[in-house]
Amino acid sequence: MKSRRRRQPPTRPLGRVASHFTREGTAKTAYRTQAEAASAAQLAWTLSGVELNTYRCDYCFQWHIGKRYRDD
Numbered sequence: 001m002k003s004r005r006r007r008q009p010p011t012r013p014l015g016r017v018a019s020h021f022t023r024e025g026t027a028k029t030a031y032r033t034q035a036e037a038a039s040a041a042q043l044a045w046t047l048s049g050v051e052l053n054t055y056r057c058d059y060c061f062q063w064h065i066g067k068r069y070r071d072d
């Protein structure tokens with residue numbers, strides 16, 4: 001039997017799964033395509049000068065944007 005995948009690991013999540021959630025533990029906004037995520041990232045940059053990157057999420061298989069820190 002394969003190892004079960006827990007939705008919420010007991011320890012601090014690392015890597016791409018962690019990228020699905022904000023620091024507060026709520027799910028981030030998900031975009032269906034990279035283009036949508038990129039548009040949102042560009043809008044954020046335009047409005048507030050925040051530089052965000054886009055990445056595909058292994059958790060929900062959609063796209064998120066986030067700061068350029070792995071530890072977000």
Ligand SMILES: [Zn+2]
Pocket residue numbers: 019020030057058059060061062064
């Ligand atoms: Zn996700």
